Amino acid sequence: MPELPEVETIVTDLKKLISGLKITNVWSDIPAFQKIKKKIVGRKILGIERKGKNILIGLNQDKTLLVHQKMTGHLMYGKWKRENGAWRSILPGPMRDDPENRFIHLIFFLSNGRQLALCDMRKFAKVVVLPTEKALKELEQLGPEPLAKNFNFKSFSKIIKNKHSKIKSVLMDQSVIAGIGNIYSDEILWLAGIHPVKKATDLKEKELKKIYLATKPVLKRAISARGSSYIDYRDAFGKKGKYQEIQNAYGLEGQKCKKRDGGIIKRIKIGGRSAHFCPIHQKL
DNA sequence: TGCAGTGTTGCTTC
DNA sequence: CGAAGCAACACTGC
Secondary structure, three states: OOOHHHHHHHHHHHHHHHOOOEEEEEEEOOHHHHOOHHHHOOOEEEEEEEEOOEEEEEEOOOEEEEEEOOOOEEEEEEOEEEEOOEEEEOOOOOOOOOHHHHHEEEEEEEOOOOEEEEEEOOOOOEEEEEEHHHHHHHOOOOOOOOOOOOOOHHHHHHHHHOOOOEHHHHHHOOOOOOOOOHHHHHHHHHHHOOOOOOEHHHOOHHHHHHHHHHHHHHHHHHHHOOOOOOOOOOOOOOOOOOHHHOOOOOOOOOOEOOOOOOOEOEEEEEOOEEEEEOOOOOOO
8 A cells, every 4th residue: 555655744743752661561462473572672763765666664673674565455543442342532623433453453552652553354464573683684686766866767677678667667676666556657658748657768868858757757746645545544642634636547536637638547457556647648 | 154355474285 | 477367365346
């Protein structure tokens, strides 16, 4: 679920909320997660950063808590109480009676009395504690960060030009660019005016440039909107993102293209994923 | 009722 | 080797 904008939103918030705190206890109903308890209880949280869609929580003694939220995972900061076998938020706010609470599978108890909870309906999320060096090594295969200052057209086009897959799939390939998934690949191609099925290797210099130039604005706008909450994404405070209200392609099948070019947004399958595009201004 | 579809990734297959 | 297909899981909507 969470792509770069959603992960960036949570990381920015968590930096302010949990940096400097100690982890005092860990609860989980998933055996794999229960094992991390003895590795991190008593450790201090030094800092938090994002790499692609990964969240790295730096701990003392050179350990890193590596979290990938995959499809439906999201971290929330608050306070929950176990009631009748379920976790219930006891703070005022949107988490109070959010049905999402029933999917809490992991809780870190913090030294200020608050908790960091992982909500994950489909249980795909990855949470591991590794020596920092190892964690960084695991993420070595990630492509460049599209929002970094050194993300330039030359390196961007060089990687993409010789890929033989469809451009949408290439944009979602984490080793090509880090952080782009199904929603934002649709949005980037809509803004660039490129058909998602087009083979990357067939793109002309001018078309590559359009994609490159569309990438940053789409991601930045999504970060400003605090991400998309198509189904279950929540920010650290249990609030939904607003990008789905300003989307141009994703999830808009059958609606008029917002470019007012007379197109009706079409939905097709690409590599097993749904792709949305305007057949008028995104021609093959 | 049952089954296709869902924002990700990595393993298997060709 | 690179590209494509599918499974991991739980739930929703047609």
